[in-house]
Amino acid sequence: MALLPRRGVLAVAAVIDVALHAGRRPVSAKVLAGRHGLPPRHLEPVLQALVHTGILRGIRGPRGGYELAREEHLITTDDVLRAAGSADEDLPITQSDLVTTIVMPALAEAERSFSTALRGISIADLRRRAAELG
Numbered sequence: 188m189a190l191l192p193r194r195g196v197l198a199v200a201a202v203i204d205v206a207l208h209a210g211r212r213p214v215s216a217k218v219l220a221g222r223h224g225l226p227p228r229h230l231e232p233v234l235q236a237l238v239h240t241g242i243l244r245g246i247r248g249p250r251g252g253y254e255l256a257r258e259e260h261l262i263t264t265d266d267v268l269r270a271a272g273s274a275d276e277d278l279p280i281t282q283s284d285l286v287t288t289i290v291m292p293a294l295a296e297a298e299r300s301f302s303t304a305l306r307g308i309s310i311a312d313l314r315r316r317a318a319e320l321g
Contacts, residue, residue: 191268197223198233198271199264199313202242206259206314213244213252233271240270259314265305 201219208214216234220227234253237243244256255262 192271194233195268195271197225197230198237198267201230201233201253202237202255202262202267202310203313203317205243205253205255206310207317209252209254212250213246213254215252219253236270236272237267240266242267242270255310258311260309260311262310263306264308264310264313265302267310268305 200223204219204222205214208218216227216231219234220230223230234243234245238245238253238256241256242262243253245251245253
């Protein structure tokens with residue numbers, strides 16, 4: 188079972204890609220989608236969520252695209268995953284005693300631990316690793 192939703196993994200990959208490739212020009216959604224083997228329409232909602240939360244800056248126009256909205260060492264994987272949200276966050280969760288007294292508190296504790304670990308991983312760290320691989 189994957190701990191992260193596909194949308195979250197895609198968001199982290201997109202932010203690292205922007206950090207690696209946005210130099211003088213923003214990275215277009217089409218180019219980003221192509222590098223990740225996706226149709227742009229699948230990536231666009233993720234990019235918009237990242238813009239909305241101030242992780243990426245969207246630039247309009249024929250030479251537009253995306254760039255980091257703040258310094259990469261100030262962006263953590265936790266920030267990106269929270270911005271991306273989860274694909275099923277609108278699904279209702281049953282309110283049984285088991286869920287409310289056992290499952291949700293246990294998952295909340297695990298989420299806090301996982302979130303703490305993710306806050307220790309910056310986009311700068313991941314970009315450096317990606318750059319080392321070429």
